[in-house]
Amino acid sequence: MTTTTANPSQPLAGLRLLVAEDEMVVAMSLDDLLSLSGCHVTKAGRLAKALKIAATDTLHGALLDINLRGESVFPVAAELDRRGIPFIFLSGYSTHHVEPPWQDRPVLEKPYDHDALLELIGATFRA
Numbered sequence: 657m658t659t660t661t662a663n664p665s666q667p668l669a670g671l672r673l674l675v676a677e678d679e680m681v682v683a684m685s686l687d688d689l690l691s692l693s694g695c696h697v698t699k700a701g702r703l704a705k706a707l708k709i710a711a712t713d714t715l716h717g718a719l720l721d722i723n724l725r726g727e728s729v730f731p732v733a734a735e736l737d738r739r740g741i742p743f744i745f746l747s748g749y750s751t752h753h754v755e756p757p758w759q760d761r762p763v764l765e766k767p768y769d770h771d772a773l774l775e776l777i778g779a780t781f782r783a
Contacts, residue, residue: 667778669694674718676706676732677746678725682766686719689770690777703727710735717781718743722753730755742780 673690677683678701687697698713700706703724710718710732718736720729720743729745734757736743745754745763754763762780764773 666694667782668774671695671716671777671781672698672714673777673781674698674700674706674709674713674715674720674736676700676718676724676729677721678702678723679721682721689774693774701725703729703731706732707735710739710741715741717741717777719777720745722747728755730758733758733761744776744780 673695675683675686675697683699690697698709700709720732722729722745733743747763748766762776
């Protein structure tokens, strides 16, 4: 995995992140927030595209909406885990919708606080 040097004014600068989110407004909001924080964002709104990115792209982490157009995102989580890439689940549901193999992973419930999200990203992907 590629390492990045943190910039004190942009502590997330240089992070390469996958955002798997099927709600366009939410995906655009995340892209804006993360880009302003210095991240490089690749978006996927469908499971097949998210799986391809998870399997091939150089990533420091991923934000995964649990449900992508009616399909479970857990195959993407499995691929990221296989590659040693950390991820955070985003969910409009309660945390009990996370399947047992992934229940120890961070989950941020929607709607989420931007500061809390950025703090969790820093703690999870810079660790």
